[in-house]
Amino acid sequence: MSQPPARRTVLRGAALAGAAGFGLAACSSGGSGADASAVPTKPVDLGAAAEVPVGGAKLYREDRLVVSQPAEGEFKCFSAKCTHAGCILSEVQKKEGSCPCHGSRFDVTTGQVIQGPAAQPLPEVPVKAQGGKLIAG
Ligand code: FES
Numbered sequence: 145m146s147q148p149p150a151r152r153t154v155l156r157g158a159a160l161a162g163a164a165g166f167g168l169a170a171c172s173s174g175g176s177g178a179d180a181s182a183v184p185t186k187p188v189d190l191g192a193a194a195e196v197p198v199g200g201a202k203l204y205r206e207d208r209l210v211v212s213q214p215a216e217g218e219f220k221c222f223s224a225k226c227t228h229a230g231c232i233l234s235e236v237q238k239k240e241g242s243c244p245c246h247g248s249r250f251d252v253t254t255g256q257v258i259q260g261p262a263a264q265p266l267p268e269v270p271v272k273a274q275g276g277k278l279i280a281g
Pocket residue numbers: 226227228229230231243244245246247248260261262
């Protein structure tokens with residue numbers, strides 16, 4: 145014996161409401177305001193300090209960091225995540241890092257913007273040379 149149509153309609157409506165509720169719950173766990181991914185939350189071993197040229201810089205794309213050595217033994221580390229829309233810098237020449245997405249350029253010894261559209265400097269990350277190795281974060 146089949147159910148009367150009215151009851152089936154009610155059940156289907158309840159199922160749809162349940163699915164919609166689930167969708168909303170899944171969405172609410174998504175975005176949060178602050179960009180916590182720009183700087184490391186724990187120390188990162190970047191390998192030999194000697195790989196960073198004096199008067200130049202080295203890009204650590206996988207770690208999203210760039211380290212410069214303006215004077216011997218003096219290291220500066222910055223997030224390599226462009227402050228414009230979040231691309232990772234693709235190239236460093238001497239002390240200039242460039243973003244492949246819209247052409248921003250940054251001074252990787254200070255983090256300052258050399259050319260927009262980025263308006264904010266790269267966030268600085270603490271770095272130290274320990275036993276010949278660079279530890280950032
Ligand atoms: S994301 Fe780097 S210039 Fe736009």
